Amino acid sequence: MSNDPEKVWPTGLTLKEAEEVHSYLIDGTRVFGAIALLAHVLVAVSTPWLG
């Protein structure tokens, strides 16, 4: 069971499956980052700080 080289510790997912789950997290982080950047730009337009 634990000798299957495809399975990743500790969840028992295969490498591909684990990478897919991880990709959702990565995508989410990227979207979050982009949105945060845009929101900061918009705030800076209406109420500039450090200026």
Next chain:
Amino acid sequence: MARFRDTALSKIQTIGPRFLPFADVATEGVPLSRLLRLSLFQVTVGMALVLLVGTLNRVMIVELAVPATLVGLMIALPLVFAPFRALIGYRSDIHRSALGWRRVPYIWKGTMLQFGGFAIMPFALLVLSGYDQAADAPVWIGQSAAALAFLLVGAGIHTVQTVGLALATDLVSVDEQPKVVGLMYVMLLLGMIGSALVFGWLLDPYTPGRLIQVVQGAAVITVALNIIALWKQEPRDRARAASVQTQPEFRDAWRLFVQGRTAVGLLVVIALGTMGFGMADVVLEPYGGQVLDMAVATTTRLTAVLAAGGLVGFAIASRVLLDGADPVDVAWWGTLLGLPAFALIIAAGPLGAVTLFVIGTGLAGLGAGLFGHGTLTATMRRAPRAQVGLALGAWGAVQATSAGIAVALGGVIRDVIAAMTNAPEMRPEAPYTPIFALEFAFLALTLAVFFVLRRREAGLFQTTHYRPAQDRPDPSVANAACHVGTAAASTRGYP
């Protein structure tokens, strides 16, 4: 030592999957608690709809003093994505994933879009309205940012709702579908009622800071509820992940979907009926405010009255459908109820009778509830199991597009008439009455199409004996197919 390692590993392996977002196996009966949890995605959709069409509509026009045409345009923007629902549903049907997932990836992406849109929306709106130093900024910044925010939320709503409903359809058997449709609609409406009340309460008194808090709070709640809704719903499917079958192109899938059935006729009914019921959504609040002199907090509650009517409609529809009524019949009765509803609303203006108006609004909600439940149940029941996403995508595309067109049309008609006849002697209800009359006409037309659909369906049934359960290659439902087939036949009243 090696034995100890093995036991430790196997222990950990049993713990691991508990913290991963898949369902264990495709269980036969999905408990109500799990369906309730899944239906939380509808709460976020309802919240988003209220925020866009109700609350922000008003805030933009009244508090932010954005021109009404621009507001109408912004609110109509999410509509751009509505026709793509069919495509989204189809894509989720054929989605390839190492996990064998078809629905979860799309719901997750849709959630991110919805979240992103709401996260930037308040700032975009403030810049759009020229708040503080944004007045010196170029106009296009505010306009494009607001447009982007509305587009993101719209794309998110369309994706989440289409694929979420497809997932719900996947999970339950045919005879349980009216229950799921009822649940989904009730949660949508609870989301709408609840958020209409909460937003109205939170935004009174209005401050820009409050607007930011409310809209961004909605963004966070969206992500939280959708994650709760998704968790451990869709089973992992290694067989599906491993299979390398060629999938039909969208055009072929569509042809397969419409042939030999009354799918297109049902879509026409959905389009017309939704137009009929939907046109009032945006003009009800200003109608109450300008014609009947209702206050801000009261007009926000109108949306709640409309939704409460719908809630009663869904309860009735769920009951009679589970008792074996034909969903198309239920939709017919709903359409019929819409006629007196809009007659009452038209009469309320000249008479100045707020009570009449509120009763009409509630009745319109009731009719829309019966209509919506009936048509969605019919769509689900007729969807071939391998094309659930496409079927619900088509339903959503037609429903959302016509709802959006109706809303836009309502706004345009009101503005055009108000601008044309800007005489002081004109009665305040003059811009509104044609809209409600038009809704009345649309509903009458829907009834006519129902009649045609019925005739065609009777003809098809005689020639082909179409049974909803016959085109289900999915082996996981094969054991359920026999009792589903008989149940479906009996629930539709066929011998």
